[in-house]
Amino acid sequence: MLITYVNSDASVNIENQAFTHVGLTHRARLGFKARTLGKMMAFWLSSTDVSDRAVALVEWRIAQHIVPVLSDKGIPWALMDRSPPADPGLLGRLQWRSWSQAWKLAKRVDAPGLVVSAAHQAFVAQKTGHQRATVIQAGVDLNRFEPAEKQSTFTMVYHGRLDRHRGLLACAMLAQKARSEGLEVDMMFIGEGDLLPALERLADANDFIHVHKPMKQEELAPLLGSCHLGLLPMPKRTAWMLASPLKRSEFLASGLPVFGIDHQGHRLAGVESDWFTLAPQEDFHADGLEVLRRHMGTERQHSAAARTYAESNLGWSISVEALMGVLDDLHHSES
Numbered sequence: 197m198l199i200t201y202v203n204s205d206a207s208v209n210i211e212n213q214a215f216t217h218v219g220l221t222h223r224a225r226l227g228f229k230a231r232t233l234g235k236m237m238a239f240w241l242s243s244t245d246v247s248d249r250a251v252a253l254v255e256w257r258i259a260q261h262i263v264p265v266l267s268d269k270g271i272p273w274a275l276m277d278r279s280p281p282a283d284p285g286l287l288g289r290l291q292w293r294s295w296s297q298a299w300k301l302a303k304r305v306d307a308p309g310l311v312v313s314a315a316h317q318a319f320v321a322q323k324t325g326h327q328r329a330t331v332i333q334a335g336v337d338l339n340r341f342e343p344a345e346k347q348s349t350f351t352m353v354y355h356g357r358l359d360r361h362r363g364l365l366a367c368a369m370l371a372q373k374a375r376s377e378g379l380e381v382d383m384m385f386i387g388e389g390d391l392l393p394a395l396e397r398l399a400d401a402n403d404f405i406h407v408h409k410p411m412k413q414e415e416l417a418p419l420l421g422s423c424h425l426g427l428l429p430m431p432k433r434t435a436w437m438l439a440s441p442l443k444r445s446e447f448l449a450s451g452l453p454v455f456g457i458d459h460q461g462h463r464l465a466g467v468e469s470d471w472f473t474l475a476p477q478e479d480f481h482a483d484g485l486e487v488l489r490r491h492m493g494t495e496r497q498h499s500a501a502a503r504t505y506a507e508s509n510l511g512w513s514i515s516v517e518a519l520m521g522v523l524d525d526l527h528h529s530e531s
Contacts, residue, residue, distance in 0.1 A: 198214055198215075198216070198247075199214060199215050199216070200215075200216045200217075200218060201215065201216070201217045201218070202217075202218040202220065202237055202240065203217075203218075203219065203220070203233075204219070204220055204221060204222060204229075204233050205217075205219050205221070206219045206221055207219035218240065220233060220236045220237060220240060222236060230257035230258055230294065231261070233257075233258055234257070234258035234259075234260070234261030234262055235261055237258055237261065237262050238261045238262050238264070238265045241262065241265045241266070241269070242265050246269060246271065248270075249527065250271050251271065251272050251273065251274075251523060251526040251527055252266055252271050252272070252273040252274070253273070253274055253276045253310070254266070254273050254274070254275055254276060255276050255277075255278070256275055256276065256277050256294070256295055256298035256299070257291075257294060257298075259275060259297075259298035259301060259302075260294065260297055260298065260301065263301060267305075272307075272526040272527070272529050273307055273526070274302075274307055274308040274309060274310055274522055274526060275298055275299065275301075275302040275307055275308070275309040275310070276309075276310045277295075277298075277299075277309060277310065277311050277312075277316070277320070277329075278310075278312060279312070279435060279438075279439060280292075280295055280316070280319075280434065280435055280438055281295055281435065282433075282435035282436075296323065296324060299320055299323070299324035299326050300324050300325075300326075302326055302328075303324060303325055303326040303327075306328065307328075308328045308329070308330065308522055308525065308526070309326055309328060309329035309330070310329065310330055310332050310519070310522065311329045311330070311331055311332070311438075312331065312332065312333060312334060312438070312439060312440035313331060313333065313438060313439065313440045313460075313461065314331055314465075315437060315438050315460045315461065316329075316331070316438040316439070316440075317329045317331055319434075319438050330518055330521070330522050331518065332515050332518050332519055332522075333440045333445075333510075333514070333515055334440045334441065334442040334444075334445050334515070335445065335510060335511060335512035335513075335514060335515035335516070336442070336445035336446050336448075336449045336506065336510050336511065336512065337413075337449075337512065338449055338506065338507060338510075338511050338512075340413060340414070340417045341417045341420065341421070341445075341446045341449035341450045342417070342421055342449060342450060342451070342503070343421050343450060343451030343499055343503055344418050344421030344422045344450070345422060346422055346423075346424060347382070347422050347423060347424070349380055349381070349382045349404075350379075350380060350381050350382070350424045350425070350488070350491075350492050351381070351382045351383070351384055351422070351423040351424050351425075352367065352370070352371065352381060352382070352383050352384065352423070352424070352425045352426075352427055352455075352488075353383075353384040353385075353386070353419075353420060353423040353425070353426055353427065353447075353452070354367055354383075354384070354385055354386070354387075354426075354427045354429065354443075355385070355386035355387055355416065355420065355443055355446075356386075356387050356441075356443050357387055357388070357389045358385060358387045358388055358389035358390075358391045358392045358395060359389040359390055359391055360389075360390055360391045361431075361433070362389075362391075362429060362430050362431075363429035363430055363431050363457065363477075363480075364385065364391055364395065364429060365391075365394075366429050366480055366481070367383055367385070367427050367429050368383055368395070368398055368402075368405055369481065370383070370427075370480065370481055370484045370485075371383035371402075371404055371405060372402070373481055373484075373485060374484075374485060374488055375404060377485060379485070379488055379489070379492065381404065381488060382404045382405070382406060383404065383405050383406070384405075384406045384407075384408070384419075384423060385405075385406070385407045385408070386407075386408045386409075386410070386411065386416065386419070387408075387409075387410055388409060388410050392407070395407050416446075417446075417450070420446060420447065420450040420452065421450040421451065421452075423450075423452060424452065424453075424491065424492075424499075425452060425453055425454070425455060425487070425488070425491055426443065426444070426446075426447030426448075426450075426452040426453070426454045426455075427454075427455055427456060428441060428443070428444060428454060428455070428456025428457065428462045428474075429456060429457060429480070430456075430457060430461070430462070431457055431459075431477055432457065432459040432477060436459065436461045436462070437459045437460050437461040438460075438461055439461040440461070441461070441462070444462065444464075445506065445510045447502070448472075448502045448503070448505055448506040448510060449503065449506040449507075449510060450503075451499035451500065451502055451503040452499065452502060453470070453471040453472065453473075453487075453491055453498040453499065453501075453502050454471070454472050454473070454502070455473050455474070455475070455483075455484060455487045456473075456474050456475075457474065457475065457476075457477050457480060458474035458475055458476055458477075459474075462474055464505075467505070469501065470490060470494075470498060470501075471498040471499075471501045471502045471505075472502070472505075473487050475487075
């Protein structure tokens with residue numbers, strides 16, 4: 197199998213004969229990035245000789261531009277939806293329109309889809325009528341993300357987008373409340389976004405709040421492993437209710453118990469345990485303080501249990517097996 201990965205990143209030489217990367221770098225105004233990239237991809241595909249055994253995975257944001265070319269070339273395809281639109285306001289409304297059009301296009305030609313959770317799968321079926329979606333959950337590299345020597349101070353951590361609508365200030369406030377209750381707790385944020393300046397100001401004023409810019413996985417993994425509790429503060433909004441957050445898998449693989457807001461995007465099916473606790477949004481601080489007290493006394497036991505769950509349920513092998521099933525079906529549909 198030869199995989200060609202096409203996106204907007206600068207081209208990267210991959211030291212593996214089974215992979216090639218095509219980088220279509222571009223500049224576009226906010227709101228026009230997917231349209232610009234989609235047109236560039238369509239031009240690239242139109243002018244490229246593609247194997248008659250090829251199949252394609254198409255991200256929903258560029259589907260309306262690339263699918264007509266795939267159809268002309270007779271290339272079977274599946275629609276990939278790693279996340280529905282999360283942006284608020286006008287941009288979000290425009291993205292939802294593109295999302296809906298992409299799924300309805302897949303339904304019209306009976307193309308399969310890839311989603312990240314059972315809730316996501318049900319949402320797609322309800323909103324678009326598409327019934328051929330396969331769940332490919334966010335897997336994690338268990339060899340890279342693993343427990344490490346812990347920070348000297350009990351440390352809560354969030355990593356990912358540092359945007360205003362993700363509930364991050366509630367994490368900082370939880371750390372402040374814990375400190376006021378006599379709990380020696382630090383809060384670490386890793387990432388970038390429109391809330392970054394405000395978080396950096398909080399870090400300047402409070403020595404128990406730490407902010408790091410985005411880092412490579414080889415730097416991120418040991419840092420996560422050195423923390424004590426992973427936080428999932430994202431509120432009960434459609435984008436996160438349908439998600440399978442990669443950070444959840446990375447926390448658990450790193451041996452971190454998890455605390456977060458209770459909604460279906462954060463839940464683990466069949467898991468009710470001291471090392472995985474979700475609370476209603478209005479109780480995030482009160483329940484969070486209880487979680488901190490509980491984990492600060494039994495952190496080693498809960499860390500081992502979180503890691504054991506990750507080893508059994510969250511490795512990439514499970515996701516790859518599901519994906520290979522979809523690719524095999526596409527290949528046979530071409531025959």
